[in-house]
Amino acid sequence: MAEDWLADVRKYVADADETVVSAIVKYLGIALRNRDSSLVSFTDKKETDRVRENFLKKKLGLTDSDAALDAAIAGVGERMKEDRTKNRVTVYYLLAQHFGLLTIFGGAAGAAGAAGAAGAAGAAAAAASLAGGAAAGDGGSVDTNGGVTAGDADDSGPGSAAPLAAAGLAGAAAAAAAEPVAAAPAAAAPEAPAPAIASPQRAYGNGDTGSAGGGMGWLGWLLLALVLAALLFFGLRYCSKQEAAVAPATGEPAISETVAPADATTGTATAAAIPAGAGVVAEERAGKPMLTVYFDTGKAEVSNDLTTAASSVKAYVDGNPGATLAVSGYNDPTGNAAANAELSKNRAQSVKAALEKLGFAADKVVLEKPAETTTTGTDNAAARRVEVTVKG
Structure with a gap:
């Protein structure tokens, strides 16, 4: 775009x-x-x-x-x-x-x-x-329908205030x-606040600007002390924030919100950010590339992002003739079961058809029902998905 x-x-x-x-x-x-x-x-x-x-x-x-x-x-x-x-x-x-x-x-x-x-x-x-x-x-x-993959319901629900x-x-x-x-604590010298407190000192004093005794001439010095304390507090706060927000090194690659960085301890990808609506996220699972295809509410159209995201999967399958792709769907626990089943079947078939258009052989793309199709403990946007994983 x-x-x-x-x-x-x-x-x-x-x-x-x-x-x-x-x-x-x-x-x-x-x-x-x-x-x-x-x-x-x-x-x-x-x-x-x-x-x-x-x-x-x-x-x-x-x-x-x-x-x-x-x-x-x-x-x-x-x-x-x-x-x-x-x-x-x-x-x-x-x-x-x-x-x-x-x-x-x-x-x-x-x-x-x-x-x-x-x-x-x-x-x-x-x-x-x-x-x-x-x-x-x-x-x-x-929801799912028999052994066919799952998508989501008619995707209509109450708004969130x-x-x-x-x-x-x-x-x-x-x-x-x-x-x-x-932002600039060093530039605030004690002399700068002095003119501002001069007027209050005269206003609350005894009228004798040359005398330090009597009246409330001490009030100006108290105000000056308060101003300096405030400057010191915010100066320390700013320095602390700057130390916490350290810029990445010049050679460090930028991190996309939709692409999960690799976990240094396990070698697998951590959870990627879910797109707002339809989109495709390319990740790795058990050392093999995989795709998660997300959908707009109530629709089964596959995002154009699949063309770019599927390149790593295509390279792997081309290099491993015995590999196949399993297309599995998941759903959230709400909605009408009959409507869910039809929509989930259409979405799974849409992903399979899109992969075949990208050059994947039809016998290499298999619809596979997962052991658990209903996803709980996450938001509905995450549940409206079809996962494409490499087998073999």
Whole structure:
């Protein structure tokens, strides 16, 4: 999907760093090929939770409370509320700028973080006036039919409300307002606050500016001490955050949200991020490539991502003539069983047909019913899937 990511970011940050935008695009990788996963839905709590966990905590290395991070995300959402398409690249740029961490993506340190924090603080304050938001839910389900693979039900369910807590937004605004102070603690010398406290000292004193005795002349010195203590506190907080968010080495490959990195201890892939809607994730299982095909609710169309994702499986099968592909479906525990069975059969057959179009021999692609077709303990989006594994 062709998209001018830099132009979209510059709608909000006129001097956005092109290097940073390119690095974020590389980090997101295959997620940007799918229209749904390239956008961020601020009214979907599962989506904003993934942004918090995968980007703010894992990528940026933030250790703030969930409430503070959620409030920052809500602030960016309020800032972009007039934009019909909230591009993920732009959202991640604004969040990284808000926390002063554009350096992780090769950006320059300094004023950029402060400017982003100020902008996000205004947006978070405006968001505090919202009564709440409601997102269209995705309570669909899938089931199996005899020995045929499973998909999900008619995929219709109640929406999930995602009200924005005013207290959380207020915390984000406070944190954002504090960032500019913390961004340059060394520049705040004791002489700078002195003019600000001179007036209160005269106002509450005994009128004799040359005398230190009597009245409340000590109040100015107390205020100065408080200002210096605040500067020291935020300075230490900023340094601690910078140490926690260490940028990856130059030669380290970018991590895509839709491609699982290998587990260093087992050699197998860890759980990959689930696409928002239809998509394909290529992983490894027991040292062999595999594919997980996800579907939009109520549909059986296979994502175009299969063409690229299936390349590793095709190479393995071509190099191992005795290998076959097992196509197995899974479903969540909700929905009408009859509707689930028909939809799951159509989805499994769609994956088989798509693989044959990519050059896989028909006798090499076999529909296989798994021992347990119903998936519990996960969300419905994860259950709407068909797994393609290598046998032999």
